[in-house]
Amino acid sequence: MSTTLPTAHDDALLALRHRLDGTLALAGEPGYELATPWNVAVPMTPRAVVAAAGPDDVVETVRAANELGLRVAVQRTGHGAVATDGDDVVLVHTGRLDGVHVDPATRIARIGAGAVWQQVLDAAAPHGLAPLVGSAPHVGVAGFLTGGGIGPLVRTFGLSSDTVRAFDVVTGDGRLLHVTPDEHAELFWGLRGGKGTLGIVCAVELDLLPVAEIVGGALYFDGADAAAVLHAWRTWAPALPEHANTSVALLQLPPLPGVPPVLAGRLTVAVRFASVEDAGTCEALLAPMRAVATPILDAVGPIPHAAIGAVHADPVDPLPGHEDSSLLRELPAEAVDALLALAGPAVRSPQAVVELRLLGGALARPAAHTSAFCHRGAAFTLSVIGVLAPEIAAIVPGHAAEVVAALDPWSTGGRLPNFTATADPALLARCYDESTLAWLGTLAERHDPAGVLKVGQVVRG
Numbered sequence: 001m002s003t004t005l006p007t008a009h010d011d012a013l014l015a016l017r018h019r020l021d022g023t024l025a026l027a028g029e030p031g032y033e034l035a036t037p038w039n040v041a042v043p044m045t046p047r048a049v050v051a052a053a054g055p056d057d058v059v060e061t062v063r064a065a066n067e068l069g070l071r072v073a074v075q076r077t078g079h080g081a082v083a084t085d086g087d088d089v090v091l092v093h094t095g096r097l098d099g100v101h102v103d104p105a106t107r108i109a110r111i112g113a114g115a116v117w118q119q120v121l122d123a124a125a126p127h128g129l130a131p132l133v134g135s136a137p138h139v140g141v142a143g144f145l146t147g148g149g150i151g152p153l154v155r156t157f158g159l160s161s162d163t164v165r166a167f168d169v170v171t172g173d174g175r176l177l178h179v180t181p182d183e184h185a186e187l188f189w190g191l192r193g194g195k196g197t198l199g200i201v202c203a204v205e206l207d208l209l210p211v212a213e214i215v216g217g218a219l220y221f222d223g224a225d226a227a228a229v230l231h232a233w234r235t236w237a238p239a240l241p242e243h244a245n246t247s248v249a250l251l252q253l254p255p256l257p258g259v260p261p262v263l264a265g266r267l268t269v270a271v272r273f274a275s276v277e278d279a280g281t282c283e284a285l286l287a288p289m290r291a292v293a294t295p296i297l298d299a300v301g302p303i304p305h306a307a308i309g310a311v312h313a314d315p316v317d318p319l320p321g322h323e324d325s326s327l328l329r330e331l332p333a334e335a336v337d338a339l340l341a342l343a344g345p346a347v348r349s350p351q352a353v354v355e356l357r358l359l360g361g362a363l364a365r366p367a368a369h370t371s372a373f374c375h376r377g378a379a380f381t382l383s384v385i386g387v388l389a390p391e392i393a394a395i396v397p398g399h400a401a402e403v404v405a406a407l408d409p410w411s412t413g414g415r416l417p418n419f420t421a422t423a424d425p426a427l428l429a430r431c432y433d434e435s436t437l438a439w440l441g442t443l444a445e446r447h448d449p450a451g452v453l454k455v456g457q458v459v460r461g
């Protein structure tokens with residue numbers, strides 16, 4: 001929604017600048033560039049950008065928005081950016097809230113909402129501890145956790161947001177609250193899965209795991225072996241014990257720095273693997289996959305847990321991305337054939353990544369505290385990720401939708417919040433069951449009666 005801000009509000013907005021410890025930038029001013037997201041394909045043109053220096057700046061901004069009839073969006077990295085073009089939208093950037101404190105005695109970390117996961121990995125590792133992270137260590141802590149968080153060790157330790165003990169959050173009515181299973185319990189429930197619906201998180205406390213090393217990485221095969229690899233993976237993967245985690249991806253990586261030359265400019269298949277068991281046990285488990293075809297690159301072995309980003313080797317630098325996704329309840333041979341028909345070696349798929357992740361294990365079990373994260377029972381994620389380079393930008397989204405539709409017969413109908421960066425209510429509804437959706441909407445009205453946070457990836461009644 002784009003509206004024209006009344007002139008009287010200009011002065012009030014600029015007056016907010018003087019109430020902040022951090023900065024407020026209008027378009028063209030230094031600091032406004034923080035609005036540019038990691039996914040540079042997403043247009044972000046808010047009225048102003050507040051680089052919050054502390055939780056009080058977030059409180060001031062939300063209160064000012066209540067007074068002026070503005071809305072407030074939040075961003076750290078922009079990995080999950082949702083288009084924001086409102087002249088009435090102030091974007092809070094959390095990058096300065098990036099303190100990380102690890103208490104080795106209690107194995108608890110207190111983390112500013114603006115930290116990215118690699119900072120937490122690096123702070124925890126010297127103590128032999130680890131946070132339960134996602135595939136890309138450069139995404140923001142709060143954005144990831146408010147979406148639930150599915151990582152390379154999800155089958156072994158479960159959902160990342162289940163490790164959270166407390167949030168400090170600013171609600172839409174401008175209150176800074178400490179939220180735990182016992183204090184403001186309904187917010188503790190809804191912040192884990194509800195993304196930015198119920199507030200702007202300023203800090204998180206979470207449990208760390210005693211994991212210093214893992215066996216992790218990927219076996220890369222030539223694209224010509226895709227059918228053999230995918231059909232073998234679909235029977236091999238679900239039989240793995242819970243300590244072992246895997247995903248498979250059809251990759252078309254560009255010849256860029258950081259991409260091994262042997263993988264660049266061609267179709268390859270990556271079988272990712274991550275386990276907390278010893279190397280010998282993992283070697284035995286991986287043997288059947290290594291025997292399917294000759295890997296063009298075998299990069300699985302013991303690594304420090306802090307290097308877990310190597311398992312998926314997601315891109316680090318900003319790019320114009322497009323993503324579609326779904327959740328599958330099963331992966332029969334027909335589903336693999338359907339995938340290969342649109343993204344295998346016989347066709348020229350425009351997608352950079354077509355990925356299946358094995359779920360189950362600890363994820364499928366109920367957590368100690370219920371949350372707004374749904375769909376724990378799904379068996380696989382399907383993600384289709386394309387780069388909107390000029391020569392293929394027009395066909396990437398349509399082709400991604402075709403791939404997802406081709407696997408619809410085996411879909412649960414659900415989606416994960418972290419793989420649904422959109423403001424489209426119909427798509428967001430698929431992230432939740434009916435009662436969760438209704439309760440999130442009710443809580444949003446209760447804690448944000450003026451609808452200040454009603455922007456971006458939020459659920460409203």
Ligand SMILES: Cc1cc2nc3c(=O)[nH]c(=O)nc-3n(C[C@H](O)[C@H](O)[C@H](O)COP(=O)(O)OP(=O)(O)OC[C@H]3O[C@@H](n4cnc5c(N)ncnc54)[C@H](O)[C@@H]3O)c2cc1C
Nearest residue numbers: 076077078079080081134135140142143149150196201418
């Ligand atoms: C390469 C790549 C790999 C990924 N891998 C995984 C993965 O393995 N597992 C997984 O679960 N997800 C994964 N994701 C999705 C990722 O977790 C989401 O995009 C997440 O939102 C990123 O958080 P951010 O803060 O970096 O992004 P941002 O774009 O800055 O934020 C995205 C959204 O998160 C919410 N949010 C951010 N900060 C706050 C806050 N302080 N308070 C309340 N809400 C907030 C808001 O809704 C915001 O619009 C991946 C994404 C990419 C691009």
